[in-house]
Amino acid sequence: MQIQNNQLYIGGLPASEIAKRFQTPLYVYDVGQIRKTIREMKEAFQAENVAYEISYASKAFSVVAMYDVLAAEKIHCDVVSGGELATVMKAGFPLQKVAFNGNNKSFDELSTAIDHHIGTVIVDNFHEIELLEEILSAKNQMQDVLMRISPGISAHTHEFISTGQQDSKFGFDLISGQAKQAFDLIMASPHLHLRGLHAHIGSQIFETNGYSKLADLLVKTASDWHFQPDIIDLGGGFGIKYNEKDDPIPNSDFIHLICQSVKQAAKAYNIQLPEIWIEPGRSIVGPAGYSLYTIGGRKDIPGIRSYLSVDGGMGDNIRPALYQAEYEALLADQADLPSEQVVRIAGKYCESGDVLVWQQKLPKTKPGDLLAILATGAYGYSMASNYNRNPRPAVVFAENGQAKLVVKRESMADITHLDLDYEVGND
Numbered sequence: 334m335q336i337q338n339n340q341l342y343i344g345g346l347p348a349s350e351i352a353k354r355f356q357t358p359l360y361v362y363d364v365g366q367i368r369k370t371i372r373e374m375k376e377a378f379q380a381e382n383v384a385y386e387i388s389y390a391s392k393a394f395s396v397v398a399m400y401d402v403l404a405a406e407k408i409h410c411d412v413v414s415g416g417e418l419a420t421v422m423k424a425g426f427p428l429q430k431v432a433f434n435g436n437n438k439s440f441d442e443l444s445t446a447i448d449h450h451i452g453t454v455i456v457d458n459f460h461e462i463e464l465l466e467e468i469l470s471a472k473n474q475m476q477d478v479l480m481r482i483s484p485g486i487s488a489h490t491h492e493f494i495s496t497g498q499q500d501s502k503f504g505f506d507l508i509s510g511q512a513k514q515a516f517d518l519i520m521a522s523p524h525l526h527l528r529g530l531h532a533h534i535g536s537q538i539f540e541t542n543g544y545s546k547l548a549d550l551l552v553k554t555a556s557d558w559h560f561q562p563d564i565i566d567l568g569g570g571f572g573i574k575y576n577e578k579d580d581p582i583p584n585s586d587f588i589h590l591i592c593q594s595v596k597q598a599a600k601a602y603n604i605q606l607p608e609i610w611i612e613p614g615r616s617i618v619g620p621a622g623y624s625l626y627t628i629g630g631r632k633d634i635p636g637i638r639s640y641l642s643v644d645g646g647m648g649d650n651i652r653p654a655l656y657q658a659e660y661e662a663l664l665a666d667q668a669d670l671p672s673e674q675v676v677r678i679a680g681k682y683c684e685s686g687d688v689l690v691w692q693q694k695l696p697k698t699k700p701g702d703l704l705a706i707l708a709t710g711a712y713g714y715s716m717a718s719n720y721n722r723n724p725r726p727a728v729v730f731a732e733n734g735q736a737k738l739v740v741k742r743e744s745m746a747d748i749t750h751l752d753l754d755y756e757v758g759n760d
C-alpha cells in the first residue's frame with residue numbers, strides 16, 4: 334500500500350482518480366504487487382535448489398486478465414469448476430499448466446478438460462476414478478493425475494476454511510485405508526498415470542507446523558506404498574495480513590519450511606526428492622486487491638454504535654458475513670488525516686449481517702467520501718453475488734500509472750437477462 338500527499342495510490346495512480354473514472358463499487362488490483370509476490374515465491378524455491386511449480390488457486394480470483402498475468406509470470410494454475418476452466422481457456426492460458434481440483438467434478442467438466450488436454454487432474458474420490466476411466470477409455474487417452482489425500486491434519490483457521498481434518502468432504506481418507514484402496518485402483522488403471530500425492534490443509538494459516546507434518550505424512554505415505562512420486566503437492570493456505578492483529582509468516586519462510594520438510598522426509602523415508610508443488614491463491618492476490626466504495630448514509634445510535642453505509646456490501650465481499658472476517662479501511666483521499674471516530678461499515682444489502690468492516694477508526698466523514706477496504710483481492714470478487722439483484726462491481730487492473738478495465742460492471746440488463754416471461758397457460 335502506498336500513501337502520498339494524503340492519497341491512497343494503487344499501481345501508481347491515486348485511488349480517487351481510478352474511482353472517478355470507473356465509478357464505485359469497484360475492485361482495483363495492483364498488478365505490480367501480484368507480479369512481485371509471484372517472483373518472490375519463485376526466488377524462495379530457487380534458493381532451495383528444488384524442482385517446483387507454483388499453481389495459482391483460481392478460486393481466489395478467476396478472470397481472464399488474471400490468467401494473462403500468470404502466463405506472463407510463467408506459473409501454473411488450478412481450477413475447480415467448468416466455469417474457471419472456461420475462463421482459463423478464454424484467456425488462452427496453456428492447458429498443460431492447469432490442474433483440475435474439486436470434490437464433485439462432473440462428467441462434462443472432466444470431458445472438456447480431457448478434450449483440451451489439461452495437464453493434471455487431481456483425483457478426489459472413487460466416483461471420479463470411474464468417471465475418468467469411462468471418459469478416457471472412450472477416447473483411448475491417458476491422463477496425468479495426482480491423488481488428493483485427506484490427511485487428518487487440522488490447520489488452525491476458521492472451521493469453514495479448514496480442509497485437512499479427517500471429517501472433510503475433500504480427498505481420500507488416509508486413516509481408514511480408503512486412500513490406499515484408491516491408490517491401488519489408480520495404479521491398476523491403464524488410463525491414469527499417477528504422478529504424485531496432493532493435500533490441502535486449509536486457508537489463511539499462520540503457523541508452519543501443519544505444513545511440516547503434511548510434508549512428512551505425504552512422503553511417508555508414498556514410501557509406505559512403495560511409490561516414487563514425481564510430485565508432492567502441499568496445497569495452498571498461506572495466511573495474509575487483513576488488519577493490525579494479523580502477523581503472517583512471509584511466503585518465503587513458508588516455502589523454505591515446506592522445501593526443508595520435504596527434503597528431510599525424502600531422506601528419512603528413502604525416496605528421491607520429488608518436485609514440490611504449492612497452490613497459493615490468497616497470498617498471491619489478496620494483498621494486491623482493494624475495494625473502493627462511496628460513503629452514503631449514516632446512523633448514530635446513542636451509546637451503542639455508528640453505522641456508515643456504502644454503495645456495495647456483502648454481494649461484493651461476503652467474507653465478513655460468512656467467516657466474521659476482519660478488514661481495514663481508510664479514506665482514499667484523506668488517508669493521512671487523524672482518526673476521530675470508530676464506526677461499523679455496513680453495506681446496502683437488506684441483511685443485518687451485511688457488514689464490511691466491524692470496527693473502523695476513521696477521520697470525520699461525509700456522504701460522497703471515497704472509502705478503500707484493503708487486502709480484498711482474494712475471495713472477494715470471486716465470491717460475489719447478485720443478492721438483492723445488485724449488479725456485481727467492475728474490476729480494474731492498475732500498473733505503472735495506467736489503469737485498465739478488465740471486467741465490466743454488470744448492468745441492470747445483465748441482472749435480468751436470464752429471466753424469461755412467465756405467462757400462465759403458455760409454453
Ligand SMILES: Cc1ncc(COP(=O)(O)O)c(C=O)c1O
Nearest residue numbers: 390533536569570612613614615
Ligand atoms: C485444494 C486447494 N488448493 C488451494 C487453495 C488455495 O488456498 P489459499 O487461497 O488459502 O492459498 C484451496 C483453498 O482453500 C484449496 O481448497
Ligand SMILES: N[C@@H](CCCC[NH3+])C(=O)O
Nearest residue numbers: 494496536537652711712
Ligand atoms: N473462500 C475462503 C477460502 C477458500 C476455502 C476453500 N478451500 C475464504 O474466503 O477465506
